[in-house]
Amino acid sequence: MVQMSVVQVLPALNSGGVERGTLEVAKELIKRGHRSIVISAGGRMVPELLHDGSEHLECPIGVKSLLTLRWVLPFRYWMSKQHIDILHARSRLPAWISWLAWRGMHPATRPRFIITMHGLYSFSLYSAITTRAERLIAVSETTRSYLKHCYPKLPEEYIRVIQRGVDPAVFPYGYSPTENWLVDWYTQYPQLRKVPVLTLPGRLSCSKGHKDFIKLISQLRNLGFLVYGLIVGGSDLHQKRYTNGLQKQIRSLGLEDIVVLTGHRSDIREIYTVSKLVLSLSTKPESFGRTVLEALSLGVPVAGYDHGGVSEILRRIYPIGLVPFGDLEILREKVICLLTNNFPTVPSTPFYPLQHMLDETISFYESL
Helix, strand or coil, rough: CCCCEEEEECCCCCCCCCHHHHHHHHEEEEEEEEEEEEECCCCHHHHHHHCCCCEEEECCCCCCHHHHHHHHHHHHHHHHCCCCCCECCCCCHHHHHHHHHHHHCCCCCCCEEEECCCCCCCCCCCCCHHHHHEEEEEEEHHHHHHHHHHHCCCHHHHHHECCCCCCCCCCCCCCCCCCHHHHHHHHHHHHCCCCEEEEECCCEEEEEEECHHHHHHHHHHHHHCCCCEEEEECHHHHHHHHHHHHHHHHHHHHCCCCCCEEECCCCCHHHHHCCCCCEECCCCCCCCHHHHHHHHHCCCCCECCCHHHHHHHHHHHHHEECCCCCCCHHHHHHHHHHCCCCCCCCCCCCCEEHHHHHHHHHHHHHHC
């Protein structure tokens, strides 16, 4: 086997589906005897990356500033000295910096350049970097269709669909938390013991549908359902105003201690399993919907708006959970059906196993 040197580039390693996928691919590269390097501004996931055997170069390559262009020449020089085989960008600004560095290298010795499209980015000059790579990975059929709509001249062979996946060993069907975890959890949130809990996972961003979620909890409480709501996800500093707005909405509806903002949590698997239902209410269509797949993998029902990658997953695994976008009335009725035990169970088949995604990605690297 010929060893490959693979560089993955992204803004930071704090949390999220892009970051988790980066670590999963990095770990698989090391497992197969390749060299794995990740370039980012750092974050809470770096220790895990290093523990699994990858290298990390800290560089603010995702900062939206003209000063970020200063990294182009050093990056080009570094790649030429490191004999990199695959350059894989996972976000638009890091992709621009990568491309500017890569295009100045000799075509015979430079790495192969790949970009993964993790989001349904707006059609713009900034997003057009996705057409500059040698090949493009789409994380779902939804993403591929969107790309073809925005860039109809892209040849079919340019786009490779490699759907994201979840490890059934990490998110096993029917999983139950440990007794110690349950004690700690209910010590922190005693009001959640023996009550139906609805959970909305995802970072605190205006596109994640938190306001609809809070309205839903309020309506259900007014109808006599003693449900509680969990909003699980961290926030960036620039989202502080948005977070304050959510807390104000919660107070105005009298939902203090009823809707809980947990902040970032590393025990999302356990939180899913103590939830009666997980929701996905993004106001913008998502490219895939990792949290939806994680919950379904555990056997936890999911209800989500019928658009984007969330629709693609639910249609395949749990179509009863689909809700017309923005229709709070139908959403409420679906949740009531679940609360009264009229929802079917989630199938136990692993529809999107992580290993398939890893095999496809490493095979794609090798083919180039």
